[in-house]
Ligand code: GUN
């Protein structure tokens with residue numbers, strides 16, 4: 118068998134601890150002139166260039182990023198690929214926004230051609246933003262899932278995705294039934310879960326659009342294989358919560374609706390979770406599920422301010438990752454999403470999100486939240502070689518401002534506050550160069 122080798126040289130950062138439970142600087146490792154050796158999609162060695170240069174195999178060219186900053190690829194824990202065409206739609210809050218913009222667009226995804234074209238554009242946009250793994254909602258149509266996984270498999274990206282389940286309170290052409298949703302999901306799980314780098318998430322949209330029977334069926338699916346994911350929406354918007362309470366008057370809380378159906382547990386990802394009681398956070402801690410914090414979406418739809426520091430309270434920490442929540446979110450960039458998470462942290466409590474904490478939420482912390490920390494999220498031997506290369510001088514303003522950075526924390530904060538897709542110089546997936554920013558001098562190249 119021939120081995121597929123690569124080597125990257127440059128400054129890199131990675132996490133050796135949790136910056137929410139120790140001084141942030143102590144959780145971050147900075148390698149000023151680093152070398153990352155890769156074979157067959159896995160990192161074999163990483164450390165100081167001078168110490169490791171002798172290990173570069175014969176015939177392997179070292180890709181040098183002398184002015185770059187290399188990080189583990191970003192992880193987006195909540196995003197809807199079919200909503201790419203309705204990003205930036207004006208004027209509504211959640212329920213009206215879904216009806217007016219989202220449902221009409223999602224209805225197009227019965228067509229495999231539409232699904233393939235949008236999946237392709239969506240995945241390119243992720244790579245342009247340094248995102249190498251995402252938890253992705255498809256639509257109710259199995260074709261939308263097939264198209265997405267096919268395109269992801271071509272790129273070799275590790276993606277989590279699933280067919281949306283909805284059997285009520287949605288247009289007729291977007292509804293399945295409890296039985297049909299179960300059968301179609303099971304077939305997709307058999308085809309895609311663990312195929313290449315693809316992972317399946319059982320995906321009931323939210324409690325409003327699933328009957329109790331469908332939520333039960335989703336719970337049965339979620340338990341049907343050891344390492345499946347589950348994703349849904351939780352406590353995002355006041356009108357949504359009132360509707361859920363009227364549909365499930367016997368449940369103790371919105372979270373309890375999912376919990377009683379067997380949908381809370383490791384690898385369950387709840388989007389938003391803005392309006393939460395202490396008991397809900399406690400239950401999330403006990404069940405080891407994850408919350409996806411989606412600040413640009415929450416600001417865009419006027420949903421509210423996620424209480425990040427209450428969620429991650431070290432006395433009963435809840436797993437948290439960041440989500441772009443395209444198309445309610447307004448940016449594909451995890452850098453931009455970190456910047457907005459900082460601003461939301463100022464509105465939601467006393468503690469302020471530190472830059473090192475923000476980068477952890479987008480990489481190592483997200484990987485832990487997804488129980489994938491042995492595969493992705495850090496730069497270390499044995500980890501999958503998904504990396505992004507940041508350019509701290511991507512624009513004239515960034516070049517000017519980052520010259521004055523006195524510390525790595527300062528540099529990371531500037532990147533998350535001013536940065537976006539322009540800061541992504543390259544994205545490596547499975548040990549291969551998957552995206553390289555065009556040279557501004559030769560934009561067509
Ligand atoms: N709740 C149910 N569906 C959705 C969706 O597509 N986007 C958001 N932001 N919230 C939801």
Ligand code: ZN
Pocket residue numbers: 195196197350388442
């Ligand atoms: Zn969402």
